[in-house]
Amino acid sequence: MKHILFVFIVLSVLSVAFSDDTLFYDTFSDGNDNGWTKPEGGDWTVENGEYCRSLGSYPSTDGHYISYVGNSSWTDYSVQARIKVIDDLPGGWGVLCFRIQNESEYYILMFEPSTHAMHLDVKKTGNWTMVAQATYPFEKNIWYTIKAVVRGDSLFGYADNQLLVTYKDTNFSNGGAGCAAWHSHSHFDNFCVTTNNRPEFFTLDTNTLALWRFNEGTGDTAYDISGNNYHGVLTPGVDWATGFSGTSIYGDANGDWVRIPNITELEQCDNFRIDALVNIPSYSSSVTNTIFYLGQTMNFDSLVIAFTIGEGHSKVLGLETGGLYAAGISNTITAPIPDSLFGTWMTVSAEYLNGIRKLFLNGVLIGQDSVASISKFPKTYVSNIGDDVRGVDSWYLNGYVDELMISRITSSTSFFHDDAYTMTHWTFNENSGDTAYDISGNGNHAKIHAASWCPGAFGSALEFNGNGTYADAPNAPSLCIATNALTIEAIVSPTSFSSEWSHIIDKPGTYALSFHYGHPAMLLDGVSWWWTPNNYNATANQWQHIAVQYTGSKQQVFVNGNLVSETAASGLISYGYQNEIRIGVGYNAGEYDHWFIGKIDEIRVSRIARYASTLQTPFILLPEEGSEVIGATAIVWTGSGMNNSNYELQISTMPSFSTSIVASQTVPNDTTVIINQLADIYDIPLFTHLFIRVRAKNGLQYSQWSPTASFYLISKNPMQTEESAVGEEDAFVLAPNPFNPVTTLSWTLLNNGPVFIGVFSLDGKMVGKIADANMKKGRYTAIWEARDYNQQKLPSGIYLVKIRTQQFNRTMKAVLLK
Known part of the structure; x- marks a missing residue:
């Protein structure tokens, strides 16, 4: 069955959700390929609900035939299909085609089981050019979900939701999408083309229990896109409004909320996290903005979770827990929200993990405590967005919610990290x-x-x-x-x-x-x-x-x-x-x-040799653990100890790397990459706790993954710099970093007092001194030319800048790259 969609449809086929973003899909359950164009002919048939091209009809010197749908109105989109190569000749491939102009010009994403390879190619005026490739353990007679994503001049190729190849190309900006088989007997199923227009902020992964993006913009239903079907019903007072991206819900503190079905998985999981993208226009001393509530109606003793802005009618972010997750009632942790953030879009997050509660504001940890957890007990609860239903009239939403995600979280208790091998x-x-x-x-x-x-x-x-x-x-x-x-x-x-x-x-x-x-x-x-x-x-x-x-x-x-x-x-x-x-x-x-x-x-x-005797496990030197960074910041790690090593880098919002923003980025023969180089390819979110790891590789030999490091990306603007501390303490900035041949250290003192700034090598030897004196409060700047006490130029490497004031004591890494 095939459809070109012009109205809102929700249909689930395996992992594909079809909606108003869907341009075309075909499950081939109707037994035909009506609507498909086959400009070169070819023995295309539908067998048992699968689209097939037989190998037997073609000699080994022939056999690349496409079948496609769509037209020049398709520009930025994702095309996905399940593909299985059943039999092949040498060099036989299963192929996904996109931005098809005609039978002589288009892009292809293809995989070859015999060489365990994926290629991204451009066919122009009938000639082929391979522009990107990657290895993956493809085998014959196994279904793989192959996906190509095109955004402007950026091309992305995936296998089983793992990003394998990327490339920038301006040859074709639009065109249809389809299938092809090169010297192979291949089957295709669940072919789907969707637009890339839906705005998203939080990333859906396997630990997501519920995710509402509130992009419906009309009606009385907010759809949960996690697949768990916790669709919310808006009360009459909830309005649709413009959001951070797309639309949002708006409440005016007058009994407005979204009623959510009982979230069984949240009651059953041991630990949880709540993330929300919100805008509270102004602080009100009479309103506690309830972002999310789980508990019983009109029963204070049954409270499970209340996540709020304005707890106790104060300018704070709050998490109140009891019942399932913490002993005691009205057990609340709060942390202040600056005045400047009211009236702006901000991310607020609450986490409970093994008795530890944490609060995050724009991805930065702002509060933490510990509580005594107790055994769970069966109850019948309700879940709401915008109201806590305990009979407190002032606990309503007075602002906007653009997205809300609830996830289970787990401890990082695994030493090995899995892949397709x-x-x-x-x-x-x-x-x-x-x-x-x-x-x-x-x-x-x-x-x-x-x-x-x-x-x-x-x-x-x-x-x-x-x-x-x-x-x-x-x-x-x-x-x-x-x-x-x-x-x-x-x-x-x-x-x-x-x-x-x-x-x-x-x-x-x-x-x-x-x-x-x-x-x-x-x-x-x-x-x-x-x-x-x-x-x-x-x-x-x-x-x-x-x-x-x-x-x-x-x-x-x-x-x-x-x-x-x-x-x-x-x-x-x-x-x-x-x-x-x-x-x-x-x-x-x-x-x-x-x-x-x-x-x-x-x-x-x-089923792979994972260890190379000459490859050392890398160690991430920059960015510093838990730091806030900008797009111009470099990710730097130690080398493998072996010449001509490549490195594989992963970035995820999950410390387990169960899903990844950057699933597998190869950095050839270099131990440094600038974050903005990755941001040009991947959608790396701002104000989110990001985890990173890297390993060395040589052929099929891999080192162990490095210990995981983490950071927060606060800006992709290369002209901005980051302060090591902001707020009510002294602040320091080191930029550029990495540098050659000079870098500038700027600092602000809030009070008079002694300041020491020294530069040390990694073995602890002090190689330079920037400041060692009593200073008055104010703003200071010093240029360091990477010279030692004898004014000799220092070699490339990692140096430690140690800073000590009455309020501040920190070591920052400086990377000299020549």
């Missing part, structure tokens, strides 16, 4: 029950037999005491992918080694990670060396990171990231035995054997 991954963070969940998305959940829960290195862990304590998961295709590369990793604390072998994880007849008389070892079936000998002795009763990998030419053992042993090996890993996978025990001669004694915190198995 992960076969299975257990974190053992459940801390109760008899199931260990596979978080890779492959569904290899393990049944726990007699092992007990205990504290781990990251969250909780499982403790095994030998005979009879283990966990197992059934055999599955994701555990048996033919490959000539494999990595098994674990965070373990062994207690003792009571036998020759102590298996951490074992898939009998295939692969295992074990201790051999206390030495970590890898066992592989089908490989010339079936296990990895080494002399490293594991430490008992101490958490350690053990990793073993097969690269196709050698087996290697890593302990805490360091290579301790390697052995030449070759061959394809055998998957001849369709056995279940076991944790904490092996299988020998038809019996359970080789019991592990100790604690296991985390295990991951991947």
Whole structure:
């Protein structure tokens, strides 16, 4: 079935939501391709609700035929389809086409299973030019969601919602979209084209419980776009108004609110976060603006959550918790809101995580405390936007709400971060029950037999005491992918080694990670060396990171990231035995054997060699943790220790990186990137807590991800500078940074007093002094030319600028790049 939409429609097909932004979609459920244009012909058919192009009708020298829809009125849009390559010749691809002018001119986004590659190409006057490419573990006979996004001259290519390729090009500014198959038998389904016009502020991800953008602009319904269907009903007093982008709701403190269905997931999740984009025109001493409320009607003792501006009729942001989330009633944390922010759009956020409550204003933490959490209890609650329904007339909305998002949040208790190469991954963070969940998305959940829960290195862990304590998961295709590369990793604390072998994880007849008389070892079936000998002795009763990998030419053992042993090996890993996978025990001669004694915190198995013995894990030097930065700020990290290394960078609003704003940006042979260079490609939000990590790579070899750093982007304007502190304390600015050959340090003193500003190398040696004197309050500026005491030019590198006043004590990093 295909539609070109001119009216509002809501239809859900898999992950695609069709609305008034949808230009065209076709699920092919009607059995035909009416409306599609095939300028070159080609054997296109619809089979079992899928659009198909057969390979058999074409010789190996022929076979790129397009079928498309749309016209020149389509300019900026997203085109998405599910694509599966069933069979192919050498160089065979599944293809998505966009901004099609005719059969000789258009863009294509294509993937090739045989080389695990995605290409972005331009076809102009019949000639092909590849403009971007990336690797991804594409396989035949597997569906992939392929998406191309075009905004002006910016082109973006995605696979399964992961951004892989980007490019800027001005050849074609409009045109239709379609499918093609190059030397392949490919199937297509759920083809959808949507405009890029819908304004958005907060990012929807897998932890979102509800998200209202209030862009309807009319009617009495506010739609929840999270997929959980918590659609709100506007009371008659709520008005639609112009928002920060799009439309918003407006209340005038006269009993105006939006009634939300009972948010069951919020009552059931352990921790939560509320984010809102609001504008309160003016402060009123008689009104508490309720942004969100969860509780019972007319019952003060049943309060669960109240998120407000003006708590207690004061100029504050407030979070009141009780019931499910905190012991005590009217348990409130507040933090002041400056007068200057009333009458402006601002983001306000509240967070509850493991008994810690936090308040954020425009992405900056402004308040924090701890509360005693209590057990949850069943109640029937209501949820409102704009009213707390406890019978307090003054707790209504007196302003605008443009967006409101409610999310579950989790502790960052995972050491490994997954990607498309992960076969299975257990974190053992459940801390109760008899199931260990596979978080890779492959569904290899393990049944726990007699092992007990205990504290781990990251969250909780499982403790095994030998005979009879283990966990197992059934055999599955994701555990048996033919490959000539494999990595098994674990965070373990062994207690003792009571036998020759102590298996951490074992898939009998295939692969295992074990201790051999206390030495970590890898066992592989089908490989010339079936296990990895080494002399490293594991430490008992101490958490350690053990990793073993097969690269196709050698087996290697890593302990805490360091290579301790390697052995030449070759061959394809055998998957001849369709056995279940076991944790904490092996299988020998038809019996359970080789019991592990100790604690296991985390295990991951991947079909790739993740470690390179010469690649060091990067460490992010700039921006400083938690700092506010501008677009001209550089992200700087340490190198891999290996020449010609590339680096992969990720940015997310989630510390778990479960979703990413920048999913995979390659920085070739450089350890610096300017934020605005990324902002030109990606939609990096302002005033949002952003998390960043980076890893080195060389071919298919990767270092570990760097420790996560975080920052707040407050402006993309390169002419602005950031102050290290603002408000009621001394403020300092260092700009430019990085610099060459000079930088300027400016500071403002609010009171008279001593000031010391010194420059130190990373080893702690003072190499220069900018100020060391008593100063009167006021504004000061000093230029540093990166010279030492002898006026000799300092080499490129990272320097520490230490600043100390009566009110202020901080160290700032300065990066000299020549």
